[in-house]
Amino acid sequence: MLWLGLVAVSTIVVCVLLGRYDRAAVAREWDMMLGGRASEDIRTLERACELDHMMADDSWQAAWQAVKDDDRPEAVRLLDLSYQVLEAATINRRVRLRAVRVCARMAAAMAPAPPLWPAHFETTEIRTLAGVAIVLQHILVSAYERFVVQAHVLALGFVLALRAMRRARGGRDLTTALLRFDVAKMDWRSLDEAHVEMVRILLVSAAASRRDVAVARL
């Protein structure tokens, strides 16, 4: 029965792993890593991120204007709009960071990622997270491990920033809510810039090593 159990577990593992395996997606990832279009890809990503920031900022500024005009329902609606933009963007960033972690396995060597300094953030939770990340950077040995941990920290940071924005929306005083929201939004932006930097490091690391060597070292 032991052998039967082993075979059964292995069957589940193989079916799940290979059932979800997408060769085209894997090939695209390799193409991204080895295709030599790093700078072009980064520019596209920066433009997409900037668009998200502009949408969220515009909605927030319109909400601020609505508060000044004493139009509370409109301010709440616009604040919700700003939140929804960043909520959707957070999902996108977390998916990308997951892909970055996976693709990091494909790189032969990793350039060091810049640390997340607590001083760059305003929200307490994210400052704490950044502090923990700094400590981890000292404990971990390889650049790859640091990179992966940094990607995890950023993904968690996005969740915390979004939660701070969600909580800020619930405040009774709309002006305070808007200010708190803005603080969390700025933290979100800092995290977003760090996330773009992670992608840049990944692509630069892949491009820096000779392509055949990058593949051969895996």
Place this chain on the structure above:
Amino acid sequence: MDPRLLIGHAVKVVLVAALVGLYARGRSGRGLAIVAYLWAALLGNSLTTLWPDLFFNYEFWMRRQAVFDVLKLLVGVEIALRAFRIFPGARATWERLVAASVVVATTSAFWFLPREAPYGVLFAHQPQIIAATVWLFTVTSLVIVHYRIPVAPWHRAILLAFVPYQLVFTTSIAVMKNLGASLHPAMGLLDSTAYLVMVAYWAQTAWRREEPLAISPATRRTLQLEGA
């Protein structure tokens, strides 16, 4: 007609379809061990279904199974070697050593198996051999997914179909071993049906056209995806 015989003939037809598909689509060179396995399966199937008086017996089945066991391990090793051919780091040393030792152990078992081996000897060893084969396939799958190795659809199909079939086969043997040989016809039917499904899936994959990958020629060359 005995349903088992009917399935046996169906398996023969599908095996021929799979082999013709592999040669017609130029995929026979992508897995020599699996081609050898399919030829061995076709030969074994033809002998037992066309001349059952001579070949439909435990001794022949046992010898045939031993050949299959060796070929299955070779299939696993070959897929791993082909998948990781340009990724030597992903192909850990222990994996190669253990895979080689399993092949050696199975081959030795095949050569030193007593000629007049009783029915029980095979049943005693079969689950371990299957577990080793499935373990090899599982490790290969894990490394492929973890390191994002681009693997050919044909190789994926082999792994994806072989492992579930091995589970059915092991279960059949375990049931017969524990509940008695009276269940042999039912378990034989179950095993044959599962085998038919597996070979049909292979035949379908062997004939299916591969969708071109939307990647640059440079990446294609680097990853050696031409005819991989």
